[in-house]
Amino acid sequence: MTNVKKGFNRFKHAFLDSRQLRFGIYGTILLLFIVIFAPLIAPENPYNFGPDILNGLGENGHLLGTNKMGQDIFSMLIYGTRTSLKVALISALISGLLGILIGGAAGYFGGKVDQVVSEIINIFMMLPTFFLILLIIALFGNTLPNVMIVIGITTWPSNAKLMRAQALSLRERTFVKAAVAMGETDRQILFKYIIPNGIFPVIANTTMGMSNAILTEASLSFLGLGDPNAISWGHMIYEGKPYITSAWWITTFAGLAIVLTVTIFYLLGDGINYTLNPKHINQRGE
Template sequence: MLSVKKNTYATFKVINGDIQLKLGVFGILFLLLVGILSPILAPLDPYHYGQDILNGLGVNGHLLGTNHLGQDVFSMIIYGVRTSLMVAVISALISAVLGILIGGIAGYFGGKLDLIVSECINAFMMVPTFFLILLVIALFDNSITNVMIVIGLTTWPSNAKLIRAQALSLRERTFVKSAITMGESKTQILFKYIIPNGIFPVLANTTIGMSNAILTEAGLSFLGLGDPNVISWGQMIFMGKQYITSAWWIATFAGVAIVLTVTVFYLLGDGLNHVLNPKHSNGKGGE
């Protein structure tokens, strides 16, 4: 009876994971489509400062109103998709590449190298990431490029821990031992067998990391440390907070866009985690 309950729970988790994955994929495709078609979908240039200041919803053809500079809020929301996707993808890519290389090398080669890397990972994970990013951005230029690089350089430890754990397990597998016997070098084994077979948890974690990157960029922009030359939702909230009682639409719709986008990335990441996790796919989850 207990086994039946466990299998039923595992089956439900897989189904739930499949639904989350589909919702996440459809959501990402929608965001990509909006980002690509931004010049067509946006009715006005979001960088244009018009005469219609603080117009309400639908006034003078502005669907979501205007801000204190006369910019069309709906057009800014549309162009903000581009910024959020760019930050999410590039920063997560930097984090994933660094984490996979560092964690894979440490886990497979082991020894003193693994000990040193593990201590570095622990040290990085003890430091509050957001405050470290704040410090770096405050000291250097706050361009969107720097923001993406800093986010990527400060979020790799979680990926490194995942791939290191996979490498420690995979290096003891029969096919890796066979490759060693056949004379393949350690570098060849690392890139042909260890990383390709251990990358799946990193993929799920990286996808969820994209949502964190969007929140981090929005947080920096909200604090006034974002790139003023780029349209972003966090920047819209920063500009609209002083008008929240008289022109609530400036910050509100940007906040809703952030929530929905982060939810899409979370659904995709959580769905990937359930689908790629062998404990769920073989119906033994929870044992």
């Protein structure tokens, strides 16, 4: 109970001290609200085509106008939030899990395991990630699940490096050496002591990585390599390119939605990093 209370107090103080964390949490709550209540917020079904083609702002009851197929832009923005958050969450989860497991094992076991993993991480870090994503999408298809998986498996090295550094430090701690002396297995030590105590920097980095996942998906859709069956902000920009001078609202509002969402997740990740930073914890006297 004491640990729970201490954790709550830490979060409360960090929430009051960090504007980034406050704005990030408020923004995330807003995005979740839009995702959950999208059918109620959107005035029309964004997948339905209509006769009102390229209507301007407010014309024929369309708040943000329509596109070349008569789809309501405001409704597409609302449902595009679902796509962006799905991509961000699932790809970040894949990246985080891979980074934690691979980096934790490399740092804890050391030796040849660490050498091999470090070389693999270096290779991934040197590769142009976006072009690697383009290659994999071209080979295996551009469905939304493929996009999420590809983003996840190409962004894990940064998380692995953070987790490896934590594991290298933690394995020298007294409580880990005591667990070894008591006869606990390597797997027990890794999952009971190393990962739970070293995961916090990875959480902050993964949250910021959600911003990059949204940008990557939008970039793929902008190039015409996103899932054509999903409502996506990047796909909206792609479809609106030919009409950017005559129907600017198609691309403008989708672009603003991307910028706003990316900023929210960046602020959230920066706020979490501030909360978990030992220097700031000591300054707060916790």
